[in-house]
Amino acid sequence: MTLTLSEEQAFLKDTAKKFAQEKTPTTHFREIRDNKNPECFDRAIWQEMAAQGWSGILVPEEYGGSNFGLAGIGVVLEELGRTLTPSPLFATSVVCATILNKAGNDSQKKEFLSKIASGEITMAFALEEGPRHRPFSINLEAKKGEKNFILNGKKNFVIDGGFADYIIVAARSSEKEDELSLFVIAKDVKGMNIIPTTMVDHKNAANIEFNNVSISEKNLIGTQNNAKEIIEETLDISRAALSAEMLGGALEAFDITLNYLKEREQFGKKIGSFQALQHRAALMFTELELCKSCVIEALTAFDEGSNDLQRITSLAKSKIGETFFNVSNEGVQMHGGVGVTDEYDIGLYMKRARVAEQTFGNSEYHRNRYAELTGY
């Protein structure tokens, strides 16, 4: 796989960087948080992102997207991750767009993908049912009636679930644990109770209860009982994209800390002159360099077609998970007292690191998966 960006990708990254710096610096994130905006994002900003074409990067051209590839949306997410930009880009334009693109029928693609690309709708993927990532222990049940399905169960940690226009839900649709199906459901359907949750990173998530939710066969994505593979493939693409966002966050947390080390004086010296801090900074830098390689490898692995996608994705998610965790923790410590104040940004990155780490498998989950895939 190519480990350097193409000219077009580098240009897109530059554009996204400027956008984030000018329009959504961390003050933008704070504004949304402090105003208790229930949607947790700014619709005008989202429309601007859509106008840039970002919402349709993973959407095929025939449905109004650019099909520019995972590395394309990855570099955008990386730059938005640097400023903690709140947006539906991940849940809608990566996760749900991928599900529909992989499994949707023509009319679903026409209906949903084109509206995702244009920024008209937002979507959320309801998968998890417990506090830790267990994608295939699903109890939410879809029982087939004559012309409909009846859904009962509960989902949690649905990213963007609090505001999304549509929910894609993963349900068990037969007696066999492995036989899963995916449904796309409008948010106002009867029996679906959406409870927004306030998370530590102040991004949107929701718990959703399904009480005899009745939906028609038209809401089924792909064929019944065959969703497992679609979910697995979608998760890997999403993990790679999320790793890019996490890389952006980790790089920014490091840069902020490095600047602080060069400014703050104690004992009559810049604290960055102390070897105890220098070596820890050098260690973080080394880990970040490794993460950069893993993330770009994971992104291009999908675009260029690798036969080792799962391992590469687990490598990236696990490495950046550990590193974002470590860099943000160290960042807080190296800031001293101001590191634990709300006024300084470094703490925001530590909070984001934790939520991102739990999203679609933490480092331990992916180490375990990597070992299994390697044969031990």
Place this chain on the structure above:
Amino acid sequence: MSNLDTFRQETREWLEANCPPEMRKPMTADGACWGGRNFEFTHPDQKLWLERMGEKGWTAPTWPSEYGGGGLNYDENKILAEELFKIGARPALASFGLWMLGPALLEYASHEQKMEHIPKIVKGEIRWCQGYSEPGAGSDLASLKTKAVEDGDNFIVNGQKVWTSYADECDMIFTLVRTGPQEPKHNGISFLLIDMDQPGVETKPIKLISGKSPFCETFFTDAVVPKANLVHDLNKGWDVAKNLLQHERKMLASMGLGGSASGGKGKGKSGSGLANLSKKYVESSDGKISDEGLRQKIVKSDMDAHAFGLTLRRASEEAKNSNHGPSAATSIFKFFGSEHNKRRYEIMLEAMGTQALGWEGGEFGPEELAVTREWLRTKANSIEGGTSEVQLNVISKRVLDLPQ
């Protein structure tokens, strides 16, 4: 057909015709060809392979053909490496001349010096060693005391070097010597090339904890060195030294990958050397190593190797267009590579238990004894070529620009 396709085909044909069968067998512990005036070839094919590759300049594929190098560009070099890998060819030559001295000479030496020394490196005619460290100058290399005094057309050199790899088998030594005793320490050092075949140069092997003696002490007593062997300006040797150290660190870093790494190319199932080794000594069920603590250490190490391999490859892709030699960022590789290699051997020891703690004798297999000795050898990884702590200093100051 593109030029590169043609090149690949010609290369493949040439290798097919010229790489002798013995040199296509997997490398053995003592199978490296170091060249030099006194080298004893282990097989006639080894000699033949060195001569053929040296003649073509392919022992140093990217060096200018003017000085006997291969004159290949980045893409051609990559193709050559791929084709060599494909037929399982052993490296024709292992040499500090190739890995360390040559690149520095290409940058700092005069045309005459390049004409004199580089072709002999390429052909493996002269075996070089490195005279940097001294008993009193380790991490603080610039405090070195070996002195060179001008005497007509010569320098007279007196002093002692230490950790000179294979000095007892080498023909020439590249050294840092003090020529400006009154100057600030970095500004009084010169880079001298010294012929070891003279009465003023003596070597004495150092026995290591591994029981082996890859390093020597080297003593200079009124050694005579023609002034033509001064590389770069008088008292400007530190520039050359720094450049050469980066090449050394790059070499040491890639050694850190050892046999474990996939170099970024996925091997998929059964791709872990550590796991395969461990399964011979610890329980596993359905292929899964039962000792979860050990399994976690293995997977962390495997992922480190994978990530490190990718990073080396990314650095080489990025360097392709920039045309720079290795930079201070090489310290990242040196640091990570050596620490990773040490951890890897500790994991092997943990997995093998007492079977990895034999010193000699028939109750332990030769491979087990080799692991034990190599484990001891790896302890030097994070010391030689600048300690890990020195690498972290370099990263802090020269890459991150943290204050003094």
